Structures are given as C-alpha cells and as structure tokens.
Amino acid sequence: MNLWQPRLPRRADLVRVGGLAFLALGASTITIALLRAGIHITYPAPVYLLAVLAVGMRYGTVPAILTSIAAFLLYDFLFVEPLYTLTINSPDEWLNLSLLLAVSAVIGRLAALQADRAREAADRAREAEGLHAITGVLAATSTVAEAAPVVVSRLERITAMDRVWVSLGATPAEERILADTAPSEPSPAAGWQVVLQRRPDGQMRWVRAHVATGSARRAPRAALHRVRIEVAGEVLGSVWALRSRDEREPDRAETRILSAASDQLGQAVVRDRLSQEATSAEIARQSEALKTALLDSVSHDLRTPLATIRAAAGSMLDETVKWSEEDHREAFQAIDFEAERMGRLVRNLLDLSRIEGGALKPELEPCDLDDLVHEAVKRTRATPNKRIVVELPESLSPVLADELYLGQVLANLLENAIRYGGDTIRVRGRARTDGRIEVSVEDDGRGVAQAALPHLFEKFYQAGAPGEAQRRGMGIGLTVVEGLTRAMRGEVEACRSELGGLRVDVRLLPAVVPEELVVPEELVEPAPAASAQPAAPPEPSREVAPAPSTPAGSP
Amino acid sequence: MSGPTVLLVEDEGGARRALSEYLERRGYNVDEAATAQEAIRLWDAHRADLVLLDLGLPDLDGVDVIKRIRREATTPIIILSARGDERDKIGGLEAGADDYLTKPFATDELNARIRAVLRRAGGPDADVQGCLRLGVIEMDQVRRSVSVAGEPVRLTPREYELLKVLLSNQGRVLTKARLLRAVWGLAYAEESTYLHVYVNRLRRKLSAAAGAGTVGASIEGLIETEPGIGYRVADNESVSDTGA
Numbered sequence: 001m002n003l004w005q006p007r008l009p010r011r012a013d014l015v016r017v018g019g020l021a022f023l024a025l026g027a028s029t030i031t032i033a034l035l036r037a038g039i040h041i042t043y044p045a046p047v048y049l050l051a052v053l054a055v056g057m058r059y060g061t062v063p064a065i066l067t068s069i070a071a072f073l074l075y076d077f078l079f080v081e082p083l084y085t086l087t088i089n090s091p092d093e094w095l096n097l098s099l100l101l102a103v104s105a106v107i108g109r110l111a112a113l114q115a116d117r118a119r120e121a122a123d124r125a126r127e128a129e130g131l132h133a134i135t136g137v138l139a140a141t142s143t144v145a146e147a148a149p150v151v152v153s154r155l156e157r158i159t160a161m162d163r164v165w166v167s168l169g170a171t172p173a174e175e176r177i178l179a180d181t182a183p184s185e186p187s188p189a190a191g192w193q194v195v196l197q198r199r200p201d202g203q204m205r206w207v208r209a210h211v212a213t214g215s216a217r218r219a220p221r222a223a224l225h226r227v228r229i230e231v232a233g234e235v236l237g238s239v240w241a242l243r244s245r246d247e248r249e250p251d252r253a254e255t256r257i258l259s260a261a262s263d264q265l266g267q268a269v270v271r272d273r274l275s276q277e278a279t280s281a282e283i284a285r286q287s288e289a290l291k292t293a294l295l296d297s298v299s300h301d302l303r304t305p306l307a308t309i310r311a312a313a314g315s316m317l318d319e320t321v322k323w324s325e326e327d328h329r330e331a332f333q334a335i336d337f338e339a340e341r342m343g344r345l346v347r348n349l350l351d352l353s354r355i356e357g358g359a360l361k362p363e364l365e366p367c368d369l370d371d372l373v374h375e376a377v378k379r380t381r382a383t384p385n386k387r388i389v390v391e392l393p394e395s396l397s398p399v400l401a402d403e404l405y406l407g408q409v410l411a412n413l414l415e416n417a418i419r420y421g422g423d424t425i426r427v428r429g430r431a432r433t434d435g436r437i438e439v440s441v442e443d444d445g446r447g448v449a450q451a452a453l454p455h456l457f458e459k460f461y462q463a464g465a466p467g468e469a470q471r472r473g474m475g476i477g478l479t480v481v482e483g484l485t486r487a488m489r490g491e492v493e494a495c496r497s498e499l500g501g502l503r504v505d506v507r508l509l510p511a512v513v514p515e516e517l518v519v520p521e522e523l524v525e526p527a528p529a530a531s532a533q534p535a536a537p538p539e540p541s542r543e544v545a546p547a548p549s550t551p552a553g554s555p
Numbered sequence: 556m557s558g559p560t561v562l563l564v565e566d567e568g569g570a571r572r573a574l575s576e577y578l579e580r581r582g583y584n585v586d587e588a589a590t591a592q593e594a595i596r597l598w599d600a601h602r603a604d605l606v607l608l609d610l611g612l613p614d615l616d617g618v619d620v621i622k623r624i625r626r627e628a629t630t631p632i633i634i635l636s637a638r639g640d641e642r643d644k645i646g647g648l649e650a651g652a653d654d655y656l657t658k659p660f661a662t663d664e665l666n667a668r669i670r671a672v673l674r675r676a677g678g679p680d681a682d683v684q685g686c687l688r689l690g691v692i693e694m695d696q697v698r699r700s701v702s703v704a705g706e707p708v709r710l711t712p713r714e715y716e717l718l719k720v721l722l723s724n725q726g727r728v729l730t731k732a733r734l735l736r737a738v739w740g741l742a743y744a745e746e747s748t749y750l751h752v753y754v755n756r757l758r759r760k761l762s763a764a765a766g767a768g769t770v771g772a773s774i775e776g777l778i779e780t781e782p783g784i785g786y787r788v789a790d791n792e793s794v795s796d797t798g799a
Contacts (some may be wrong), residue, residue: 336661339659340661343659363783365747365748365751366747366748366751366752367751368751368755370755371751371754371755371780372780372782375779375780375782398751398752402783403780403782403783404641404782404783406782407782407783511748513748513752514748514749517748517749517752523709523710523711
C-alpha cells in the first residue's frame with residue numbers, strides 16, 4: 001500500500017542528482033579513455049553501467065534511466081566512429097550501444113528498487129521503534145498529562161523536529177498546551193503551516209494550510225506541522241511539530257510516527273475522561289452510601305434512647321395514672337441513662353467529624369497510663385455485675401499521648417467492652433519489645449468473628465458476634481479510637497482475647513522523661529520538734545505526726 | 556430565703572430555666588443572667604455567694620466576667636462549658652475560676668461541686684497551727700512533716716511543695732500551668748512532664764503509707780487527674796462523705 005505521493009524534485013535535489021551523474025559519468029569516461037588507450041580493450045562501454053548503478057542506487061529509477069541515455073550519448077559522441085558526432089556508422093556499434101542502453105536501464109531500475117527497499121526497511125524499523133517508545137510511555141503512565149511531556153520529547157528526537165508540543169482543544173484557538181519541548185520559547189512564527197490530512201482508507205497527505213507570514217514567504221524557513229488528535233471524528237487537540245532547518249516535508253516514517261502518536265494520545269485522552277467519569281461516579285456512589293449509613297445509624301441510635309425518654313416522660317405526665325415514688329425514680333433513672341447514652345453518641349460523632357476534617361491537634365506529652373486508666377474506669381457507668389480488672393506493672397514508663405485523646409480512647413474501649421462483654425473486663429499494660437507501650441482492653445463476651453476483625457475500625461462497621469448478625473451500636477466508637485490513636489502516632493489492633501471476647505490493643509510511643517526527673521532529690525528532713533514549738537500553741541489540741549526518723553518508730 | 560445566692564449566667568433559655576428551677580428547689584436564691592453585661596450588673600447589685608458561668612456568651616468573653624469578679628472578690632466561680640473547649644476552660648481556671656463542669660452534666664454532679672466550692676469559701680485552708688488536712692493526709696507546715704493515717708511520709712522538697720499547694724486548694728481544680736508556676740517557677744509553666752512525674756511519685760508514696768497504716772485508709776481520689784486540664788483536689792467533707 002503505497003500511500004506516498006511522489007515528491008516533485010526540487011532544485012536542490014536536481015543539483016545533487018546532476019552532480020552525482022556528472023561525476024560518475026566523468027569518472028567512467030576517463031576510465032574508458034584510459035582503457036582504450038592503454039590496453040586496447042575493444043568494447044569498454046559497460047564501465048558506464050557502474051555510473052548508472054551508482055545513480056540508481058542513490059536516486060532511483062528516473063535519474064538512472066536519464067544517466068543511461070547520457071552514457072549512451074557520451075559513448076557515441078566520444079568513442080564511436082565517426083568520433084565527436086552522434087552519427088553511428090557500424091551496425092555492430094548500433095547493436096552494442098542499444099544493448100548498453102537497455103542493460104543500463106534495467107540495472108538502474110533494479111538498483112533503484114533495491115535501494116528503495118532498504119530505505120523502506122530502515123524507515124519501518126525507525127517507525128516501529130518510535131511507535132514502541134511512545135506506546136510504552138502511554139502504557140506506563142496513568143494520565144495524559146503525565147505522559148505528554150515524555151511523548152513530545154521522544155517525538156522531537158525520533159522525527160528530527162526542532163520543537164514538538166501537544167495541545168488539547170476542539171479548535172486551534174481553544175487549544176491549551178499540555179506539553180511542549182521548548183515551553184519557555186514564544187510560539188513560533190512559521191513560514192508554512194502544513195496539516196496532515198488522513199483519509200479513512202489510510203492515505204495521508206501534508207496539505208499546506210496557509211502561509212503564516214504572507215510577504216516574507218521565504219524569510220522564516222520553518223514549517224509548522226499539525227496533526228489533529230481525533231477520536232471517532234471528534235477533534236480533541238493537535239500534535240504540533242516545528243522544523244526550522246529546511247523545508248523538507250516529514251518523510252514517510254516521520255509522518256507515520258506523528259500520526260500514530262496523535263492517535264495514541266487521542267485514545268489516552270478518552271481513557272482519561274472515562275476513568276475520571278468513573279472515579280467521580282464511584283466517589284458519588286460511596287459518599288451516597290456513607291450518607292445513607294450515617295443517617296441509618298444516627299437515626300436508629302438516637303431514636304432508641306429518645307423513644308425511651310419520651311415514653312418515660314410521657315408516663316410521668318399522664319395524670320390518670322398514679323405512680324409510686326419507686327416508679328418515678330425508675331422513670332427518671334431511665335431518662336438520665338438514655339440521655340447519657342445520647343451524649344456519648346454525640347461526643348463520638350463530633351470526634352469523628354474532627355478526625356475526618358483533619359482538625360485533630362494532639363498535645364503530646366508524657367502521660368501516666370495508670371492514672372488515665374483508673375480515671376477512665378472510674379468514669380464508666382459500669383453496672384455492679386461487671387468486674388473491671390486492671391493490670392498495669394509499676395515499672396511501665398509513661399506514654400507519649402494527649403491526655404484527652406487517650407482518655408477518650410480508653411473510655412470508648414471500656415464502653416464497648418462493657419456493652420458487648422460478659423462480666424469481666426480486663427485492662428492490661430505492657431512494654432513491647434519494639435519499645436512501644438501497649439494497653440489492651442479485653443472482655444469475655446462472645447467476641448467478633450475472625451473475618452470481621454480487620455474491618456472493626458471502619459466507619460459504621462457493625463460486627464455481630466460469630467454466627468449472628470446483630471447490630472453493635474453505631475459503629476463509630478472504634479473508628480474514633482483508631483483516629484485518635486493515629487493522631488498520637490500510635491496504632492491499634494483487634495484480636496481474639498484469651499478471655500473469649502474481643503481484645504483491642506493500643507500501642508503508643510514511650511515518653512522520654514528528662515534525666516533530672518529520673519533521680520529523685522534529697523528527702524525533706526522534718527524540722528526538730530523543739531524549734532517548731534514557738535510557732536505552735538503550747539498545747540496541741542490534735543494529734544500531730546511525730547515524724548520520727550525511722551518508720552518503725554510510729555506508735 | 557436564707558440560702559446562698561447563686562448567679563447563673565447562661566445564654567440559652569431552656570438550660571437556664573431548668574438549672575434555675577433545680578437550684579431553687581435545693582434552696583438557693585438564683586440570679587439569672589443571659590449576657591455578660593447582665594451578669595456584671597447583677598453581680599454589682601447582689602454580690603452572689605457563687606457564680607455558675609457559661610463561657611460562651613453572646614456579648615463578652617466569659618473570661619472577662621471572671622476577671623471582673625476576681626478584681627473584687629474571691630467568690631467561688633464554676634465554669635459551665637461544652638466539651639472540646641479545653642482551652643477556654645483552662646483560660647477560665649487561670650483567670651481565677653475554681654472548678655468547671657462539662658456540658659451535659661448530671662445535676663447531682665453540679666450539686667456536689669457547688670457544695671465543695673461553697674465549703675471551701677467558708678473555711679480557712681489551714682488551722683491555727685498551720686496544719687493542712689485532707690482525709691487521712693496531714694501536713695504540719697511548721698515542722699515540715701507529712702503523715703498519712705498517722706504514718707509518716709518522707710518527701711523531697713518539691714514533693715512537699717507540690718502537696719502543700721494541692722492541700723491548700725481543696726475542692727478546686729488546679730491547671731497544670733498554675734501548679735508548675737507555684738512549685739517550679741514561671742519558667743516551668745510548660746513543663747508538664749515534671750508535674751506528671753511528681754504527682755505520680757506523690758500518689759505512690761501516699762498510697763504506700765496509707766496501705767501500711769493501721770486504718771488501712773485509702774488516699775484514692777484525693778488528687779484526681781482532670782485530663783487535659785490539670786488536677787482536682789478533693790475536700791475534707793467530700794472525703795468523709797464517701798469514706799463514711
């Protein structure tokens with residue numbers, strides 16, 4: 001499929017072809033003259049075949065045939081009797097010269113074909129290599145914007161252009177440059193603008209669109225090439241290539257590479273568009289799902305306590321029923337308990353929004369786990385039938401944490417354990433070998449199915465116990481635990497407890513205690529009793545500790 | 556009515572009426588104010604015995620109200636504040652408030668706090684002999700000795716100073732910065748590590764002594780951590796309330 005329009009020879013080409021023919025014919029003529037004079041060869045005319053071969057290989061069939069004719073005439077003129085005329089007397093000579101002409105024409109043609117084939121093979125190789133390079137870039141990058149800079153720089157090198165850029169937009173006026181090999185240079189004032197026209201049958205042709213600078217037609221000897229990026233008839237943008245050295249049209253390989261590159265870019269642009277649409281659709285879908293989950297959870301978990309509160313309050317307001325003191329108390333206790341539960345929910349919701357909004361600003365300082373654990377245990381509303389066992393070694397070093405956040409983390413874990421556990425809850429602390437300090441809260445409840453463990457910290461995730469699909473609260477308590485722990489540069493993990501239920505480990509960094517605090521100061525020695533007397537009334541009415549030097553001295 | 560007067564400053568009407576009702580039922584006289592201006596006007600007019608102050612007021616910063624009152628009197632002030640406003644609470648406590656409550660709070664909690672600060676306002680910190688007591692802890696300031704349930708406790712100078720500041724502020728919440736300034740000096744106001752380490756040592760020594768003591772008394776809950784804020788010191792009456 002020869003899609004290539006024969007090129008019209010230009011003056012430069014003519015000079016070059018003529019030059020080679022002249023040299024080759026001249027050299028052959030001298031050789032023949034020498035052969036005839038020196039060693040008396042009768043018919044040295046085939047030497048001209050070498051000249052025809054040379055021209056044919058280099059410039060193709062037509063120059064080869066012209067050279068053959070020139071050789072024929074030259075030989076006739078210089079070496080055939082009568083000399084220096086184009087007249088031929090002997091029929092032998094006629095035959096010889098005619099054969100020379102015929103053979104040289106065939107040789108020229110064959111040489112030209114061979115050369116064409118070699119050139120075509122080289123072009124194909126270059127084209128394939130170029131396409132491979134560009135396809136590789138587009139495959140390796142995820143977006144056109146990412147790929148474009150590499151593509152243009154490769155295109156520039158492969159097609160021997162001076163500048164290549166890609167811009168997107170339906171018309172040149174709307175186009176915005178995506179990548180440019182010479183981004184800082186002003187847009188070029190080209191002498192020509194040629195546009196590649198591609199027909200559906202695969203034919204391609206460079207068409208001169210207009211002359212950019214009318215009068216100075218030859219002044220900027222640069223040609224601006226435009227290849228439209230088109231997909232399914234829609235123009236998405238252009239690949240622009242500037243060649244300023246000469247007016248040579250891009251050859252076939254260069255043209256095919258430019259054309260293929262623009263097709264590839266077009267596909268990539270479409271791919272980008274589709275994936276963007278898909279992503280935003282996915283985001284919309286997920287946020288819709290989250291909103292629904294939030295609304296479901298919030299409405300369910302806030303409505304339950306509200307229902308209890310309204311029922312209790314309504315009963316109290318009902319004047320037709322006589323309520324005993326005991327009934328009153330129970331109703332108000334229910335209201336109080338449910339209000340507290342709602343308060344917890346709201347607190348976790350607020351924490352969650354702060355975590356998600358990135359509004360956490362932990363003040364990390366050394367915190368005593370023992371202190372915070374006991375504080376948290378004290379604040380939980382554990383019913384008397386629940387037993388909370390705290391096992392914290394004395395030697396445990398302080399953790400680096402925000403008191404409030406860690407307090408909230410412990411409170412959430414304890415509330416969870418109380419709500420879903422059995423009757424024993426255990427809080428344990430230990431120093432890990434990796435240097436972190438771990439505090440674990442575990443219960444002896446039914447626990448969480450193994451498969452659900454990794455999802456436990458996901459928002460709105462509600463794990464049922466193994467083999468049941470029961471709702472477990474609002475599914476944000478543990479999300480808050482994780483968010484706050486991460487903010488304190490710690491980590492959380494859930495696993496199965498030895499007690500049978502769920503165990504959640506919170507690992508925090510150990511705090512560095514300043515050197516001077518490690519070594520305690522000298523003890524205060526109580527002032528001698530005698531010297532203290534003047535300030536005190538003579539008869540102390542209360543028992544004052546005698547402050548002896550040894551503890552054993554105490555009565 | 557002979558009960559103490561409470562100045563209740565709360566901009567939200569529903570909450571204010573509910574609280575006011577509760578306080579009146581408990582025998583307090585209640586002055587209600589919805590704005591800082593009104594609060595200051597009522598304070599000037601009646602000099603309440605106790606101020607319950609919401610920090611988020613529409614006109615002025617609640618902290619300004621505290622400063623205004625503190626210029627003239629040591630009247631107990633309890634801050635009512637929403638969760639997450641830790642900085643505001645610290646600001647209020649630093650300006651001179653005695654305690655804080657985080658909304659929403661239970662009314663029995665409010666009642667306990669009110670009683671604690673009123674008791675504190677009523678009596679001197681140390682008795683005539685310069686003796687400070689909190690539950691089973693006794694500090695003889697003259698002899699610089701400390702005992703728990705009669706069991707002597709040996710403290711370092713800093714531990715002693717810290718305990719002294721704590722015992723002198725019974726029924727109050729002390730911010731970390733305030734304790735650090737009082738015990739270590741101005742330059743240490745940010746060094747909360749010091750405070751953590753010393754409070755823990757102090758608790759350990761006092762507990763050890765309590766455990767060894769004949770009464771088997773507990774000092775648990777005498778110095779409580781208020782996460783993010785500082786420490787709350789119990790007062791004698793609340794100790795005997797719970798201890799009994």
